[in-house]
Amino acid sequence: MKVLFLASIHGKEGREADYNLIVETLLKSTKEVYSDHVMKYTQSDLDAWTNEKKVVFHKQLLENIKRSDIVVAEVSSQSVSVGYLVSVAIDFGKPTILMYRGNKEPNLLTTLVATDKLQVLRYTKSEDIQKDLPEYIKYAVDKMDVRFNFFISPQIGAYLDWVSKNKRIPRAVYLRRLIEKEMNENRDYAQE
Template identity: 50%
Template structure:
């Protein structure tokens, strides 16, 4: 399973042990974990990038979220970018595990739309996470999307292209939302 790790680069110095511990736990379970954008990017280097470099970095991170099976984020350090990436993951229908330490629940959790794909865990230290994080990732993997391909007429294809541009969302997201709306209307359906 491909896991994309998201956390504040600016909070890495303060949370380095936790970030590395989380990534190590995820790797020990046999998952492919992408975390270099957090663990190896220094905030000074990021701040020194020109606009084109910042756009390239941002695109790589977004592509990483989209290419992953599950997103795991550590939100103990507030970050609008991390909040955006969590929202993006949920919009892409990715199971998303959110971790935090500290006494208070981070404000960002009150701003993210609730979803069955969003799994939240408060922890005290890395030792707390060894079993619970593995269990949470297993739960998240149970929620991974199933790929479903089918044939459509050129007319339907043209419509999907048009509606995709109008609504500024991928065709698959549009179709998924149509099906989800229909599922809500059908009271006899039990998942």
């Protein structure tokens, strides 16, 4: 199982101990954790990058979301970038865990649509991370999508490519939405 860890690089300065503990806890219960984009860089590093390097960095983050089974985001520090990436993860159907320290809910929580794949973990001390995060991961594992492969004609493939390009959504997300719509409208299925 692969987990992507998201957090504010700017906010890392005051929360690095929490970030490290979250990554350590994730490594104990998962196969692989993508965290270098947060843990290896500082805000000064990002500020010094060329626009081209920033684009490559952003594309790599999007690729990591696609490759991940679960996304864990520490959202105590406000970050538009982290909020955007969380929204992308949710749109991709990834089970997502949002974590924050303290009693004040981050603004991001008021902007997201509730789903059974979205969990919020509030913690007040470091021990809460070690105690609660593994349980949240177990729940997220139960919500992971099942992979389903099938053959399509070149004509259908071309249409899905067109949809992906013009609507800017992955082909799998488009197909999933079509099936979910059919499930909601199918009265025979709803009665069971």
